[in-house]
Amino acid sequence: MKGTTMRAFRTGAAALMLSIGTIASAQTADRIWTGGPIITMEDDAMRAEAIAEEDGRIVAVGTSAEVMKFKGPQTEITDLDGRTLLPGFVDAHGHVTGGGVQALGANLLAPPDGTVKDIPSLLEVLRQWMRDNKAIVDRYGIIIGFGYDNATLAEARHPTRDELDTVSSTVPIYLIHQSGHFGATNSAGLAKMDITRETPDPAGGIIRKRADGEPDGVLEEAAHFSNMGKLFTALDAAAAVAIVKAGTDLWARFGYTTAQDGRATGSTIALLEGAAAAGRLPIDVVAYIDVLVDRDMAKAKSAPDYVGRFRVGGGKLTIDGSPQGFTGWRDKPYYDPVGDYPPDYAGYAAVTREQVFAATEWAYANDVQLLTHSNGEAAHDLLIGALGQAEDRHGKGDRRPVLIHGQFLRKEQIAAFDRLGVIPSLFPMHTFYWGDWHRDHTVGPVDAENISPTGWVRERKMIFTSHHDAPVAFPDSMRVLDATVTRRSRSGDILGPQHRMDVITALKAMTIWPAFQHFEEDRKGSLAVGKLADFVILSADPTAVDPETIDRITVEETIKEGTTIYKRR
Structure with a gap:
């Protein structure tokens, strides 16, 4: 069923169910919320005064008089006390197990999310983490750090093996770059990964070397992805449970x-399936399996329904790398890249043309939803060609292919994605975290105005979704909302004012539109009778505050199917 038809059906069904529930009057709610703004994300009734839940589903939403008809002797009434209730946020793209590793490892993020400003402060955070987590280091024989970024370090470079050796020369250290596309390790880590001066670069990756030919400890793209797992072999079931819980x-x-796990492998799926079977998932998790690693599993396990709050949604393809790390694949040279790059350097593909065409052909032939990581213009050109061929052979259908990131786009590429029915899942948070870096180094001041070009997308009346790509950044919903609305960089610059969104549109990109992206708009993303009682309560109404203060709004409570799973102290 097409999206507009589905929405009309859902709205009519919701109205009918509310009417039936009101007439019957025998139905009583488990919980009712009232006393503050309620934003439904339903265009025909965007505001409500009260909402009621029974057995995890919404049974009434509307005026206080309408909803209070569902009050029974055991109904719990929650006074919002002026706070704002919205649909629970739907993760358009993230890596929840990676977020678990981030939450448990050393926090190497720059302010405002961490304290690391230069390499000496990075090394001190690692030493302090070692002191605070001696039992973990002794048990698992590894030191993990997440979130360093050469773009925010004073030295504007990655830490080297020699610097990390000053923290420990015997225990492997592995630092994951904030983009998730690079790693930095010490001599012990290189030894455990069997990386020497003779080790060749893998296809789609680079093992950086010193002038003397020895590896300097920094691994790019495929070299990072293919080797980091060798350091995690000592992690046991207890560690796996802790990672899922933390994420x-x-x-x-x-x-x-x-939540989404946006590039899962067989081991990740086993981890999440185990957590689901044990009833350890407080929220829904939908995973997309790397189609270049385990295509058969992606087909076999893809399913529309959750089991124990877990399901596989489809497959994930990755074409290029990180724009802020200069590994996104552009159609022109980078503006002023920091590092040892040739004059015409434009990044590179992480896969071959044949792999991209084969993956899209397979996805369309098997009706498997495909999410594709593509950052640079050259990567988008390849994706457009592959999707076009697959559609010619298998028809359009309702596959909802998704472009993940789309940082550097030409306007005509958005038109092509529109024709192909692609949902752009964009990354406006880049305007805050790396906007200044993009302006000064990656694409220059002209093209930086059009990173994550939400305005171009809405000109064509396309929907889009906004994501955090955590653990690339914290899954900070208010930071996502703030960036989509203001596009203000760390320095205070506004990048691309023509792409700033109004608050309701930005909220749709975090609720009903990602629910549609996941084929779940019939049960999530808006507040309507029959949908899951998945709510978030905010300290203030984001539509009523100065847009420049949105990032100061706090999440007060998160409710999953009527049950509070998080409450701010």
């Missing part, structure tokens, strides 16, 4: 009631 708890803390 889902972090998402819930920011109001997400649905």
